[in-house]
Amino acid sequence: MAVGGSIPEFIYAGVAFFGAGWLVEQLGIGATGITIIVSTILLVLGIYFVFIFYPRPAAPGEDKLTGDLRRGVLLGMANPQLLLFWCGVKLMLVSFNMTSDALVHLLAFALGAFTGAIILLMILVRLGVKAQEKLSPTGLRTLFRSIGCLLLAAGGYGMMRAMGWVP
Numbered sequence: 001m002a003v004g005g006s007i008p009e010f011i012y013a014g015v016a017f018f019g020a021g022w023l024v025e026q027l028g029i030g031a032t033g034i035t036i037i038v039s040t041i042l043l044v045l046g047i048y049f050v051f052i053f054y055p056r057p058a059a060p061g062e063d064k065l066t067g068d069l070r071r072g073v074l075l076g077m078a079n080p081q082l083l084l085f086w087c088g089v090k091l092m093l094v095s096f097n098m099t100s101d102a103l104v105h106l107l108a109f110a111l112g113a114f115t116g117a118i119i120l121l122m123i124l125v126r127l128g129v130k131a132q133e134k135l136s137p138t139g140l141r142t143l144f145r146s147i148g149c150l151l152l153a154a155g156g157y158g159m160m161r162a163m164g165w166v167p
Contacts, residue, residue, distance in 0.1 A: 002121035004072020006114050008082055013113035016086035017106050024094050031095040035162040038088040042155030045081060049148025055140040072121075086113060 024034065076082065090109070131140065160166045 002118055002125055004069040005076040005121045006117040007073050008076030009117035010110045010114040012082040013086040014106055014110040016090045017109045020087040020090035021101055032162050034091040034095040035158055038091055039155045039158030041084045041088045042151050046148045046151030046155055049144050053144055055144055
């Protein structure tokens, strides 16, 4: 399942590599505009986790680790947050004047996303199983709400920084 979930990371990172760079060129935005876009992405994700997302606990008797490559790919491709995340990463690289669109840089970016995702997903699958076993549905909801609050704080700080209100 972790390998399957990493394949969409590779695809979305590749799309974001060219798409985000193209968007910056077309709109002519600078570091402040990029910071505002990335902060907005964080705020949207935070609002999603705090107010909209409800984790579904595993059904009794369901093997939580079962899954295959196809299931991981489908779940990953159905997650549009990946594209937003990798666009944000690419935009931050552009704000540091890393604007190359070479094929070798695309492969490095996408393979880095794939490698990081496979490592994190292997860890997260195990942690997710433990969380589902030990936490009640209310506890899971609180966990995701706290993650959403962290995203809201990061997005709010980025927005205030882009406006020049904080150092």
